[in-house]
Amino acid sequence: MKKPVVSINKTEISEAFKRIQDEICQGIEALDGAGIFIEDLWTRDEGGGGRTRVLSNGDLIEKGGVNFSAVHGPVSEAMNQQLGLDGNEFYATGVSIVLHPHNPFVPIIHMNIRYFEMDTGEYWFGGGIDLTPHYIVPVKAREFHQALKQVCDHHDSSFYPRFKKWADDYFFIPHRNETRGIGGVFYDHLHEGNSLSKQDLFNFSCDLGRSFVKIYTDQVDQRNKPYQENNLDWRNYRRGRYVEFNLVYDRGTTFGLKTGGRTESILMSLPVNASWIYNYQPSTAERDTILLLKKEIDWLDV
Amino acid sequence: MKKPVVSINKTEISEAFKRIQDEICQGIEALDGAGIFIEDLWTRDEGGGGRTRVLSNGDLIEKGGVNFSAVHGPVSEAMNQQLGLDGNEFYATGVSIVLHPHNPFVPIIHMNIRYFEMDTGEYWFGGGIDLTPHYIVPVKAREFHQALKQVCDHHDSSFYPRFKKWADDYFFIPHRNETRGIGGVFYDHLHEGNSLSKQDLFNFSCDLGRSFVKIYTDQVDQRNKPYQENNLDWRNYRRGRYVEFNLVYDRGTTFGLKTGGRTESILMSLPVNASWIYNYQPSTAERDTILLLKKEIDWLDV
Numbered sequence: 001m002k003k004p005v006v007s008i009n010k011t012e013i014s015e016a017f018k019r020i021q022d023e024i025c026q027g028i029e030a031l032d033g034a035g036i037f038i039e040d041l042w043t044r045d046e047g048g049g050g051r052t053r054v055l056s057n058g059d060l061i062e063k064g065g066v067n068f069s070a071v072h073g074p075v076s077e078a079m080n081q082q083l084g085l086d087g088n089e090f091y092a093t094g095v096s097i098v099l100h101p102h103n104p105f106v107p108i109i110h111m112n113i114r115y116f117e118m119d120t121g122e123y124w125f126g127g128g129i130d131l132t133p134h135y136i137v138p139v140k141a142r143e144f145h146q147a148l149k150q151v152c153d154h155h156d157s158s159f160y161p162r163f164k165k166w167a168d169d170y171f172f173i174p175h176r177n178e179t180r181g182i183g184g185v186f187y188d189h190l191h192e193g194n195s196l197s198k199q200d201l202f203n204f205s206c207d208l209g210r211s212f213v214k215i216y217t218d219q220v221d222q223r224n225k226p227y228q229e230n231n232l233d234w235r236n237y238r239r240g241r242y243v244e245f246n247l248v249y250d251r252g253t254t255f256g257l258k259t260g261g262r263t264e265s266i267l268m269s270l271p272v273n274a275s276w277i278y279n280y281q282p283s284t285a286e287r288d289t290i291l292l293l294k295k296e297i298d299w300l301d302v
Numbered sequence: 303m304k305k306p307v308v309s310i311n312k313t314e315i316s317e318a319f320k321r322i323q324d325e326i327c328q329g330i331e332a333l334d335g336a337g338i339f340i341e342d343l344w345t346r347d348e349g350g351g352g353r354t355r356v357l358s359n360g361d362l363i364e365k366g367g368v369n370f371s372a373v374h375g376p377v378s379e380a381m382n383q384q385l386g387l388d389g390n391e392f393y394a395t396g397v398s399i400v401l402h403p404h405n406p407f408v409p410i411i412h413m414n415i416r417y418f419e420m421d422t423g424e425y426w427f428g429g430g431i432d433l434t435p436h437y438i439v440p441v442k443a444r445e446f447h448q449a450l451k452q453v454c455d456h457h458d459s460s461f462y463p464r465f466k467k468w469a470d471d472y473f474f475i476p477h478r479n480e481t482r483g484i485g486g487v488f489y490d491h492l493h494e495g496n497s498l499s500k501q502d503l504f505n506f507s508c509d510l511g512r513s514f515v516k517i518y519t520d521q522v523d524q525r526n527k528p529y530q531e532n533n534l535d536w537r538n539y540r541r542g543r544y545v546e547f548n549l550v551y552d553r554g555t556t557f558g559l560k561t562g563g564r565t566e567s568i569l570m571s572l573p574v575n576a577s578w579i580y581n582y583q584p585s586t587a588e589r590d591t592i593l594l595l596k597k598e599i600d601w602l603d604v
Contacts, residue, residue: 040581054580063580175559175568236575243576244569247549248559257477257550266477267546270578273538274545277574278356278365279342279566 007198014070014093020209021068027213034059046073052265064099065268087118098269104235105222107133126188132181138302145299155204168295178293239274309500316372316395322511323370329515336361348375354567366401367570389420400571406537407524409435428490434483440604447601457506470597480595541576
């Protein structure tokens with residue numbers, strides 16, 4: 001039996017997520033300095049909808065999406081089977097971000113916070129932030145992981161080590177034997193237990209979301225660094241890997257595309273352009289980055 | 303009990319496929335006029351290997367691959383389950399082609415012929431040719447389908463209508479509600495029966511393979527047509543759809559990537575570049591093409 005505590009409900013969670021979307025859009029517009037988000041409101045026939053916001057061709061960001069959605073409706077047989085549940089109605093809400101910068105020396109970033117519940121009473125939180133530098137700079141990677149650890153430690157000292165490993169395993173491209181980037185944190189199916197209440201998990205997800213703008217701001221210090229054609233080629237080649245991960249492995253993307261999600265909102269994560277060169281032979285700087293696309297690097301100690 | 307007929311064996315099939323790869327490479331080099339194929343020989347730890355040939359930056363072709371492979375080895379539990387068989391050793395051989403031209407007014411083309419057998423005695427042929435024009439020209443689409451019908455009719459009058467429908471269903475992108483292009487023919491799991499012997503099916507597959515160069519030659523008549531920046535943008539945008547199909551739905555690609563196939567050979571099908579624009583608004587010429595990206599168009603009668 002669950003304890004009869006009045007805990008935060010789905011409407012409050014999705015309202016908080018909306019505010020986080022607003023804050024992040026304002027923060028990214030300020031950081032960019034030129035680009036503005038264009039909003040598309042959409043509804044879903046079976047229930048709910050979303051606010052897709054895309055910034056194109058800014059000063060810093062070439063293409064970026066900050067999406068909010070809150071959808072609900074009847075549970076399909078496939079969904080029950082996949083989740084091992086027996087529900088009739090589900091509710092899912094989240095904020096999802098991918099930013100592709102112009103400058104090859106500025107990393108791609110992804111953030112997602114989400115909440116799911118079933119009318120049977122099961123619920124969970126999921127989310128994460130991960131960074132994909134076209135060129136990995138160890139000192140910046142350390143700063144990134146330190147910042148994530150700080151957000152995590154504020155809530156539970158087990159979070160960072162668990163969620164860092166989870167990100168290594170999740171943001172991995174088996175057919176390339178490469179991680180997508182330097183990882184970050186990833187968590188899923190997080191529900192109350194081990195002295196953490198639903199409210200605690202909600203607070204953690206919100207804190208992670210609210211940390212996003214500051215964390216990315218600290219990563220874009222090279223935004224005005226001059227670059228050459230070969231740096232752009234490499235950026236586009238790495239963007240190809242991003243496309244491979246998202247279309248082949250990313251659960252949100254493949255599940256969304258195959259279950260009738262809004263395609264343009266799901267695929268806002270793809271870059272303006274990407275390239276594939278057969279048997280690409282990287283030069284020295286690029287090889288240094290490839291050597292760091294591995295699991296289990298202790299980025300706090302590089 | 304199968305009839306004790308001495309029929310063509312796997313070695314003869316793969317040798318014939320190799321010769322077809324050679325013929326096609328020669329034919330495409332002659333058609334291109336400048337580019338040459340670079341060959342990579344590779345072997346597979348569990349058995350077999352292949353000859354990957356890639357032409358880069360030719361006069362006509364920006365990136366094209368003509369691959370041969372013949373692989374064999376122990377059957378995994380997953381493969382038996384997927385095939386509904388109970389084999390110990392499999393053998394698979396085939397030729398696989400994708401050509402991406404420079405000029406937006408020249409179509410992308412794909413061809414594949416393949417043969418599979420299990421040590422339990424089951425075997426089958428599969429294959430197909432399909433065309434993906436960036437701009438669909440109905441009269442050229444009709445010529446393409448007429449040529450395929452002619453190859454098919456030479457073997458069995460039921461082939462073209464069956465395999466044309468199969469291509470419509472296979473080369474389809476559900477999340478876009480679009481076909482990949484104007485289809486063509488596609489067949490799979492074809493084994494003897496209905497008065498067709500194994501030799502007949504082999505002969506059909508070889509004829510289809512040998513028709514490739516002539517069929518594509520007839521489709522590249524616009525190779526010197528001048529184009530503008532917006533035509534290139536549209537080409538790259540359509541290439542994005544090609545990437546989506548191959549990475550999300552194409553069985554050969556997804557199965558290959560997830561079962562340890564040679565990644566660079568599998569992904570030679572991806573274009574040098576591709577682009578994704580949020581909520582792209584096509585102009586008139588592009589809209590005309592989108593309207594024709596539908597199943598069940600009778601291309602013989604357009």
